[in-house]
Amino acid sequence: MEHSPHIIEIDGLDTRFGHHIVHQDLYLNVEKGEVLTLVGGSGSGKTTLLRQMLGLEQPAKGQVKIFGKSRYNRDFSLPKNIRNRTGVLFQQGALFSALTVYDNIALPLRELRTLDEQVIYDLVMIKLNMVAIEPEHAYKMPANLSGGMIKRVSLARALALDPELLFLDEPTAGLDPELSESFVRLILDMRKELDLTIVMVTHDIDTLVSLSDRIAVLADKKVIATGTLDQVCNHPHPFVESFFKNVKKKFQHTDNRELSWKTGPMPS
Numbered sequence: 078m079e080h081s082p083h084i085i086e087i088d089g090l091d092t093r094f095g096h097h098i099v100h101q102d103l104y105l106n107v108e109k110g111e112v113l114t115l116v117g118g119s120g121s122g123k124t125t126l127l128r129q130m131l132g133l134e135q136p137a138k139g140q141v142k143i144f145g146k147s148r149y150n151r152d153f154s155l156p157k158n159i160r161n162r163t164g165v166l167f168q169q170g171a172l173f174s175a176l177t178v179y180d181n182i183a184l185p186l187r188e189l190r191t192l193d194e195q196v197i198y199d200l201v202m203i204k205l206n207m208v209a210i211e212p213e214h215a216y217k218m219p220a221n222l223s224g225g226m227i228k229r230v231s232l233a234r235a236l237a238l239d240p241e242l243l244f245l246d247e248p249t250a251g252l253d254p255e256l257s258e259s260f261v262r263l264i265l266d267m268r269k270e271l272d273l274t275i276v277m278v279t280h281d282i283d284t285l286v287s288l289s290d291r292i293a294v295l296a297d298k299k300v301i302a303t304g305t306l307d308q309v310c311n312h313p314h315p316f317v318e319s320f321f322k323n324v325k326k327k328f329q330h331t332d333n334r335e336l337s338w339k340t341g342p343m344p345s
Contacts, residue, residue, distance in 0.1 A: 082108050082109050083106045083107060083108055083109070083142075084107050084108065084109050084143070084144060084241070084242055084274045085105070085106065085107035085130060085141070085142065085143055085242075085276065086106055086140070086141075086142040086145075087103060087104060087105040087106070087126075087130075087139065087140070087141050087142075088104055088139055088140045088142075089102055089103070089104065089138065089139040089140065090102075090103040090104075090126075090129070090136045090138065090139030090140070090141065091103075091136055091137045091138035091139055092122060092125055092126075092129070092134075092136050092137060093137045098298060099120075099122040099125055099298065100122050100125070100126065100136070100298055100299065101298040101299060102139075102298075102299060103126070103139070103298070103299045103300055104299075104300065105126075105293055105300050105303070107274065107276055108274075109274055110272065110273075110274055111274060111275075111290040111291060112268065112274075112275040112277060112288050112289050112290045112291075113275070113276050113277070113289070113290065113291050113292070113293060113303075114276075114277045114278070114279060114285050114288065114289040114291070114292050114293070115127065115276070115277070115278045115293050115295060116278075116279070116280075116285065116292060116293070116294055116295070116320060117294060117295030117296055117316070118295075118296065118316055118320075121295040121296055122295055122298070123278045123295055124246065124278060126295070127244060127246060127276065127278055129141055129148070130143070130148070130244065130276065131163070131165060131244060132148045132149070132159070132160070135149055143159045143163070143242070144159060144162060144241075144242075146158075146159060161189075161238055161240075162238075162240055162241050162242060163240050163241070163242045163243070163244065164234075164235035164236055164237070164238065164240035164242070164243045164244070165235055165243070165244040165245075165246070166228075166231050166232055166235045166243070166244070166245045166246065166248055167231065167246050168246045168247040168250055169227075169250075169251075170219070170227040170228060170230070170231035171231065172219040172227060172230060172231060172234070173219070174218070174219050174220060176218075176219075177215065177216045177217065177218060178205075178210070178214055178215050178216065178217050178218075178219070178222070178230050179201055179215040179216055181219070181230060181234050182201045182204055182205070182230070182233050182234045182237055183197050183198075183201050183237075184234070184237075185234065185237045185238055186200055186201070186237055186238070189238075200237070201215070201233075201237075202215070204233040204234075204236055204237055205230075205233055207233065207236065207267065207270075208229040208230070208232050208233045208236075208263060208267075209229065209263070210226065210229055210230060210233065214226070224251050224252060224256070225252060225256040225259070225260065228248070228249075228252065228260055229260070229263070232263070232264075232267070236267065236271065239271065240271075240273070241272075241273065241274060242273070242274045242275075242276070243267075243273050243274070243275045243276075244275075244276050244277075245264070245275060245276070245277040245278070245279075246277075246278050247278060247279055247280065247281075248260065248261075248264065248277065248279065248284065249261065249279070249281050249283075249284045250279075250280075250281070254283075257281070257283065257284065258283075261283075261284055261287045261288060264288060265287070265288065275288070277289070285306075286306060289306070290305070291303055291304060291305060292304065292305070292306060292309045294309055294312065294314070294316065294317060294320075296314060296316045296317075301314055301316075301317075302314070302317065306321075309321065
């Protein structure tokens with residue numbers, strides 16, 4: 078039997094907080110090896126959907142499958158296995174303030190309880206090198222890091238277990254344009270080197286255009302459109318027209334992007 082190309086499958090998802098409905102009958106697939114970006118207006122449920130994929134929240138109805146397994150299976154070993162195959166970069170980095178850079182990255186490795194400290198040390202130094210952090214910064218506290226360094230250390234921690242699937246929540250938020258561009262290049266390098274599938278939430282148009290293979294637009298409590306930039310920009314919806322205003326004009330003649338937009342029919 079041929080395996081599904083979908084790393085994530087979301088079927089008929091409903092999300093409610095009391096009487097407030099966030100998602101209703103929402104469907105979305107994420108394909109292996111792609112970068113899929115979630116966009117939507119305030120209150121559209123982007124972060125909630127991301128948290129449900131991470132297993133931090135459970136929907137009122139519907140199914141979230143990761144690697145073909147339910148995110149909410151009662152068998153403890155299954156979600157644990159999913160966690161070990163995924164990494165997440167939170168918006169503000171979410172480094173533990175009481176731990177050094179080294180210990181933040183070592184934490185997921187130590188939780189495996191199968192590696193000795195010398196192996197953990199070697200792996201932490203490899204991850205720091207991957208994100209261009211010099212070894213002398215390994216024993217600094219997060220409070221002593223710049224915003225750009227916090228992002229890089231957080232990415233190193235997200236990649237500690239060599240995940241197949243990476244979640245990015247506003248990865249360039251709070252960075253100036255030069256640092257933002259540098260961080261996007263780093264993510265592109267990591268994607269190519271590690272063969273990552275990435276799900277990203279971002280409001281930043283430059284980041285979206287530079288990284289995304291496909292875009293999923295959340296509005297009216299569901300995913301109203303998925304596709305490449307060109308496909309989504311042409312979707313007739315007020316939010317799409319507002320959010321993507323002038324995007325094609327800005328980027329359609331740009332030749333220096335790392336990724337080019339795929340063409341083809343709009344996915345269903």
